[in-house]
Amino acid sequence: MESWIIRTKNLKKYYQLGEHTVKALDGMDFLVREREFVAVIGTSGSGKSTLLHMVGGLDVPTEGEVYVDGRNLNEMNKEQLAVFRRRKVGFVFQNYNLVPDLNIYENVVLPVELDGRRVDREFAEEILEFLKLSGKKEALPGILSGGQQQRAAIARAIVSKPAILLADEPTGNLDTAASHDVIGLLKMAAKQFQQTVVLITHDNDIAQLADRIVRIEDGRIVERGEHERRPSHAEES
Numbered sequence: 001m002e003s004w005i006i007r008t009k010n011l012k013k014y015y016q017l018g019e020h021t022v023k024a025l026d027g028m029d030f031l032v033r034e035r036e037f038v039a040v041i042g043t044s045g046s047g048k049s050t051l052l053h054m055v056g057g058l059d060v061p062t063e064g065e066v067y068v069d070g071r072n073l074n075e076m077n078k079e080q081l082a083v084f085r086r087r088k089v090g091f092v093f094q095n096y097n098l099v100p101d102l103n104i105y106e107n108v109v110l111p112v113e114l115d116g117r118r119v120d121r122e123f124a125e126e127i128l129e130f131l132k133l134s135g136k137k138e139a140l141p142g143i144l145s146g147g148q149q150q151r152a153a154i155a156r157a158i159v160s161k162p163a164i165l166l167a168d169e170p171t172g173n174l175d176t177a178a179s180h181d182v183i184g185l186l187k188m189a190a191k192q193f194q195q196t197v198v199l200i201t202h203d204n205d206i207a208q209l210a211d212r213i214v215r216i217e218d219g220r221i222v223e224r225g226e227h228e229r230r231p232s233h234a235e236e237s
């Protein structure tokens, strides 16, 4: 049996702008297997970010359902959703969102501390080493390159041991070499720490690094990429 860690059912998100209805998502059945690395591509305005926000519990749908790790997000209240976001999901955005006054180590462990949990120092060090940031622990974000800052943001997303990582154009501010470096490391880290990744990108070359590419247009999936290479665990099951 397939094991879907993310499953949306007839997902719709409509925005009313005066007389006009913007159908950002228009009946989307988006499926991701456990530990899969999926790239979502599509033109500007096709609904990619909206989809990611729904899956990450950052926004609520107009209609339809979102299941993550067997739980229906629609059935969660505000507090449950906040806990879900803190524990189940790691977000990586285009602009890194690092706190400028905290050093890299402090930035990376901040979400765990804010969640009132004990920091697993050894795990944090392991991730930093994995992402080639061991030498930058004491550095403030401002002196790091874009690629290093994004790797720190990825370390921060992974350190709370979420089941899924949601990355919205994480290479949008990086050059080609840094982009490939960051996504290559993200992929290896996700494998190492057994996480599922959904990556939004405009960049076809970057998308090729994923296990599967899903293409969306006008709030609908137009290509599921099922012919693409599957992750080894899915082949085994």
Ligand SMILES: Nc1ncnc2c1ncn2[C@@H]1O[C@H](COP(=O)(O)OP(=O)(O)OP(=O)(O)O)[C@@H](O)[C@H]1O
Pocket (backbone or CB within 6 Å): 015, 017, 022, 023, 024, 042, 043, 044, 045, 046, 047, 048, 049, 050, 051
């Ligand atoms: N809060 C909002 N109010 C009104 N319309 C919105 C809102 N958020 C998104 N939209 C519209 O929904 C559609 C999908 O937006 P979305 O940001 O998901 O697209 P995208 O594929 O991520 O685009 P991009 O690649 O440019 O980031 C667009 O037409 C956008 O203008």
